[in-house]
Amino acid sequence: MVTPFICLKPDARFLINNVSVSIDREILDDEHAHFIEKLRKRTNYKLASTYCITRTISQQTQAMKDYLAKKGYVNAQIELITTINQENYTVDLQFKIKIGNQRRFIFFGNNFFSTKELIEQCATFGRSADLVPLSLIVEEITERYRSKGFWQVAIEIQAEGQRCFFLINEGIRAQLSAINFDGVHCTTPEWLRKKFFKKNKKECSVDLDLIKQRLSEIIKWYNENGFGLAEIMQQEFVSTNMPHDYQLNVMINEGVQALVKQVHIDQFEQLEKADLFQAINRGNAVPLSQTLLNDQKKWLLNFFQQRGYLSVQVKPEIIAENGLIKIVWHVSNYDQQITFGKTVVLGATTLPFSLLQKTINYKQGEAWNKDQVRQSFLKLRELEVFETIYAHGDTAPEDDKEKAVLLKLIHDDPYEIRIRGGFQQVSKNFAFKSGTTYKIGGSLLIKNPFNYADMLRVDIDVTRFYSNFSGIYRRPWFLGLPLNLILKGYNNTYMQPVMLGLAKPLYQARQQGGMIGVVYSSDKKELSLNAGVELIETNHLSIELARAINFEPVLIDKLVPYGYFEPTIFMDCLDDKLNPRSGSLTVLTGKGMIPFDKNGVPFFKFLLEEAIFVPLWRTVLGFHIRFGYIFSRQFENIMPIDRFYLGGENSLRGYAPDLAPPLGCFVDDNEKSYLVPQGGRFVFNGNIELRFPIIQRLWGAIFEDVGILLSRAPVSIIDGNALLGSTGFGLRYQTPIGPLRFDIGWKWRKREPEEHLYSWFITLGYAF
Incomplete structure (x- = not known):
């Protein structure tokens, strides 16, 4: 058995250069010369200087056949000859047309x-x-x-x-006014009509192909429910009293339903305790169907193959006993267990073999398991230093109990530059420009600088409201353990951009620091522990504004040093990271801050987030909760950037970013008052969202958001005014990098006259 896992990196795309069209006639009359020239012009217009895409070429070939058919050559054949130029990445196309007599x-x-x-x-x-x-x-x-x-x-x-x-x-098309079933006993004729002919309710015209398809689906349904001998005995159209109107009478022979009461696995009785078999053996008889047999066979094959018995064969024996069915599975060719052999590294990798041994997910002598080869492939890909990864088992002789693993690795370019740009919308109403900001950035990646699958990365991102700079060094297998070492230095500047009625930012916050961390990753979870030093400063605000946001004025323009530690647990059980339909996502994090300055206060910030997705037919129902608390004696001495906030595209979508109460009142020099966000030490946020398809890649959503944000201990939750909420709807357009999302939400109630009743957002990615 060969199980390849291939990682492909696209190279340059090929363009179509020359396109020629020829016909297999020695002498061309004026008519043939005319339409050949017309074909050539059409084909050149459609294909020349475009990317060489198979689907596009096939569509144009079919268009040529249609054109020839209109000219009377319904039997025309088109031969395509391609000439590839590897040097300049172009392709020449030559269409040779063979035509017969014109008709x-x-x-x-x-x-x-x-x-x-x-x-x-x-x-x-x-x-x-x-x-x-x-x-x-x-x-x-x-x-x-x-x-x-x-x-x-x-x-x-x-x-x-x-x-x-x-x-x-053509005449008048026959209409079908009724479908009658005879011989139906295990269900009702009404149920069959509703289940299999509901699509014909609006369109009652006779369509023999569609009727044949529906009747085949009915027989398939009978087979899946244990009626293996069910068949359509007769179908007849009977004219009614209305002209061109008919009834369809269908006679069904159901046969006898076969129910499985017992499953026995010969020589491996212990496997009968598995859930797939135990439920039946406990007396829960199920219909005999091909799907049931396939599921049981797949489970048995997977069980043995995961233990190295690659040549195993399983065959079912169906035994009828007193009107019930017993399935006996016979297992053969399980006497030779295949184990992992040596790992043969191909390519031109310079990494130490000891590092590769630690990264791969199997050991020599263990039972062969293709899933372990796949996991090894994924772990190697996570290193982000290889352009090509190819892993598969060698073809071993039949008498050889070991299968070597061939591992081909080709390093990626050591240097990579990434540039990104776009816009971000944080508007709180339909004055689009008021909350729009450019967003540009870039990354420099230096791969494998010390020949240990390590990476050095520098990131820069700039918008109107913040600028982030960071340098990160990552090294796998820290101290010989399955841990990634992370060294990071950063310098971030953040401007609180939201203030009702005022265009300029509230204040500016700066974060500077460095940290060291270790990360443990597995298939679905990630554990990390970071520790470091951070300097935080809040500036560009007056004493009055500081009091309005419940911030200690003595800390204005003061650079406060902190030492911190930050444990995090991340569990990803989603079926799809970009477009989840089922599963869950859990994030549990804490951050302890210890000040090195008397004006700062120690605190511990705790946050738990959980998202759950449930598929409901074609829709997806999503639930999300977020709970956080800051343990500290003095809330006023906590920097605004470290507080919790609500409002925005990912929390309460009826509120502008960070503008959910509690809000303070700030009066400027012109005696004009503004509402400003204070943040809180306690936060609770719950979201429920129903996502449903509209057409092709366009999806819709309706949502309900609730939240509580308090600056004191959560004893005031009993106050109904503390509960905030918003209701709204949105659109999501699926793209390869995630959904482009538009949401609009309305507050349950306005707290202040200056507040807007609604907020809307355009962003990339789901709310949760």
């Missing part, structure tokens, strides 16, 4: 089928379409009409040289 089909009176569809029907005769008697073509077209309910269709033909005229009288 133009002209249709009159066709309304249901288009002329193109009827010509395609004629083309089903292939290269002999120009030789087939017209009577046979008429029979084919007539049968096509009759299958769609045109049972009175009449077609006349006239031939004039190379032209064939079809005069079609």
Whole structure:
């Protein structure tokens, strides 16, 4: 068994350079020369200087066939010859057209089928379409009409040289007013009609192809419910008293339902304790179906193959006992267990082999398991230093019990520069420009600088409201343990951008510091512990504004040093990180801050977040809660940037960012008052959102957000005024990098006259 895992990195894209069209005729008359030239121009216009995409070329080839068919060459064949130029990344295309005798089909009176569809029907005769008697073509077209309910269709033909005229009288299409089932006992005829013919309620015209498909689905349903011999005995259209109206009478022979009462695994009785088999053996009889057999077979094969028995075979034996079914599984070819052999490294990697041994997820001598090979592939990819990773088991002789692993590694470029840009919308109303900011940034990556799969990364991001600079060094297998060492230095400047009625920012906060951390990662969880030193300063605010935001004025323009530690638990059980439909996401973090200055206060910040997603048919129901608390004696001495806030695209979507109460009142020099956010030491936020598809990549959502934000201990939760809420809806357009999201939310009630009743946001990514 070979199990390859390949990581591909796209190279340069190929462009179509020259496009030529030729025909297999020695002498071209004016007519042929004209339409060949027209084909060449059309094809050049569609393909020349575009990317060489197989789907686009196929579409253009079909368009050429359609054009030739209209000209009377329904049996035309097109051969495509491609010439690839590796040096300049271009492709030359040559279309060679083979045509037979010309025979133009002209249709009159066709309304249901288009002329193109009827010509395609004629083309089903292939290269002999120009030789087939017209009577046979008429029979084919007539049968096509009759299958769609045109049972009175009449077609006349006239031939004039190379032209064939079809005069079609479609007649009135038969209508289906009722579907009756006979012989149905395990369910009701009404249920069958609702389940399998509900799509025909609005369109009651007869369609034999659709009816055949629905009846096949009914038999498939019977088979999946244990009626393995169910069949359609008879189907008949009966005319009613209304003209062109019919009823469909269907006779079904259900047969006898086969129920499985016991599952036995020969020689491996202990496996019968698995949930898949135990439920049946406890007396919960289930219908015998191919799906049931496939599920049990898949489970057994997976069980043995994960333990190295790659050649194992399992076969079911069906035994009927007293009207019930017993399944006996026979296991063979399990006597030879395959184990992991040596790891053979190919390519030009310079990494120490000892490092690769630590990274891969298997050891020599362990039972062969393809999932462990896959996990090894993923761990190597997480190092982000390889351009190509190719891992698979070697083809071992039958008598060899060890399978070597071939590992091909090709290093990525040692230097990489990434540039990003865009805009961010934080507007609280429909004055779009008031909350819009540019967003530009870039990253410099130096990969494997010390030949230990390590990485040095420098990030810079700038907007109107903040600027972030950080340098990070990451090294795997710290102290020989499965831990990543993280060294980070940063310098961040943040301006509180929101103030009702005022365009300028509230204040500016600066964070400077460095930290050292260790991270342990597994398939679904990540544990980290960081410790470091941080200098925090809050400036550009007056004493009056400091009091309005409940901040100690003595700390204005004061650079306060802190030592901190920060443990984090992250558990990702989502089925899809960009567009989750099921699973959960948990984040638990704490941050302890110890000041080195008498004006600062020690505190511990705790935060728990949980998101759960439940699929409901085609929709997704999402739940999200966030709970946090800051343990500290003096709230006023906590820097504003370290407090909790509510409001914005990811919490309470009826409020502008950070503008959920409690709010302070600030009066400027012109005696004008403004509401300013104070933040809190206690936060609770709950969100529920129903996401549903609208059309193709466009989804809609309705949501309900609630929250509580308090600057004191949460004893005031009993006060109903502390509960905040918003209700709204939104649109999500799915992109390869996540959904482009628009949300608009309305507050449950306004607290202050200056507040806006609603807020709206345009951003990338889900709210949770």
